[in-house]
Amino acid sequence: MAYASETTLKRPVTIKGIGLHTGACVAVSLEPAPPRSGITFALGSERFALREATVRSTELCVGIAKGKKEIKTVEHLLSAIFGIGLTNVVVRVQGPEIPILDGSALPFFEVLERAGLVRQPARKQVAVVLKPVVVTLGDRRVSLWPRGDGDPRTLRIEVEVDFARSTIGRQSLEVDVTPGTYRQVLAPARTFGFLEDVEAMRSKGLIKGASLENAVVLDADAGVLNPEGLRFPDEFVRHKALDIVGDLSLVGYPLVGRYVAFKPGHALNVMAIERLRDIQGAFVIQDLDHPRASADSPLLVAAMS
Numbered sequence: 123m124a125y126a127s128e129t130t131l132k133r134p135v136t137i138k139g140i141g142l143h144t145g146a147c148v149a150v151s152l153e154p155a156p157p158r159s160g161i162t163f164a165l166g167s168e169r170f171a172l173r174e175a176t177v178r179s180t181e182l183c184v185g186i187a188k189g190k191k192e193i194k195t196v197e198h199l200l201s202a203i204f205g206i207g208l209t210n211v212v213v214r215v216q217g218p219e220i221p222i223l224d225g226s227a228l229p230f231f232e233v234l235e236r237a238g239l240v241r242q243p244a245r246k247q248v249a250v251v252l253k254p255v256v257v258t259l260g261d262r263r264v265s266l267w268p269r270g271d272g273d274p275r276t277l278r279i280e281v282e283v284d285f286a287r288s289t290i291g292r293q294s295l296e297v298d299v300t301p302g303t304y305r306q307v308l309a310p311a312r313t314f315g316f317l318e319d320v321e322a323m324r325s326k327g328l329i330k331g332a333s334l335e336n337a338v339v340l341d342a343d344a345g346v347l348n349p350e351g352l353r354f355p356d357e358f359v360r361h362k363a364l365d366i367v368g369d370l371s372l373v374g375y376p377l378v379g380r381y382v383a384f385k386p387g388h389a390l391n392v393m394a395i396e397r398l399r400d401i402q403g404a405f406v407i408q409d410l411d412h413p414r415a416s417a418d419s420p421l422l423v424a425a426m427s
Contacts, residue, residue: 126410128209128246130154132238137230139221142195142313142337143183145330148217150199152237155210157244160374161203164214165191172200173374180388182328183219184369194219197388198313201368202230204376205304208239209246225312225336227364231305245409248275251379253404257393264390266398267380275410276300279366280382283359288316289345293359299367308367310353311360314338317347366391373398375407 134153141148155162161172163186170188178192179185185194199220203211205227223229256265269278282294297307315329315337323329332339338357339347346352354360369391370377383390398404 126246128157128242128244129207129239130156130210130242131208131234132240135233135237137221137223137233139223140331140336141217141219142222142225142331143328144194144218146217146219148215148219148221150216150220151212151214152234153212153214154240155212157210157242159210161200161210161371162212163193164212165193171374172372175372177372177392180392181326182323182388184372184388184392185219186372192218195222196220197365197368198222198225198227199230199368200371201364202227202234202309204371205299205301205309205367206231206234206239207246207301207376208234209376210242222313222331222336225314225338226310226361227368228305228309231309247375247407248378248410249373249375249405249407251377251398251405253401255394255397255401255404257390257397259390259393262383262385262387262390264381264383264386264394266377266394267382269379273298275378277367277370277377278380279363280380281359281363281366281386282384283362284385285358288340288342290340290358293356295356295359295363297363304367308360308364311357311364312336312338312353313361314340314358317341362386370395373405377405379405 131152131154134151136149136151138149163170168189168191175186175188178187183195184197185192186196193215251266251268254267277299279299280296284292297303317339334348341347366381369388372395
């Protein structure tokens, strides 16, 4: 269900595993947090709100920081947090990145389900897109639009990928993101990569912890190398949509609008968020229970620019 009020966890939980890029044993603890606090990261003595974080890296993952300390590979956990409708939580990280687990967001989602969510005495706030935002890079394109029709309380994702060099080819997906659709359609989809890229990536200090247990690996000749095969025929575009939810959460609030993209990635998604922030009146923060926003709506509680 979509929560009209803010939520936090009933109890703290800890998740341990391997870091995708460092290969290190890492852990993350998720703890209840007070209303209006949002998503707060804690790394040692450093604490910072997701709303205040700077995106430090976007190559094969998203790394965020405030100050000198960076936390990498946050996108799957953030995707699950926003996918389930959790608004206030402390994310205490032990290590340089979030564990990759099975390469999807489902283990995070299931941990949050088991911990349980509780409603808090504050209305849930969302970021509502009011003006179109478009960013391009070559033939790649990401755009954000006002919702326009359908459910004005949700994010709609319309995404297409095209991997001409592999067995993936073109895949497309359209989905309205709710906790139910997120769990069934997006959460189980795993991250993926190409065998031919492994050496180059590892020479750059990336994917040291990658394996067939935490990623779908494709070979130009043999196709999918994972013995169990794919979870869905279109698992690749589903995972892109999963990443999109995580990347858009960097706004700091659940995003209400329409996301349309061709061949997106972390860098383009972050560029779209930055453009959204740069354009005067492109979005506003408002209570979820309010009617659909308009540029001159008296119900807008904070204009963002």
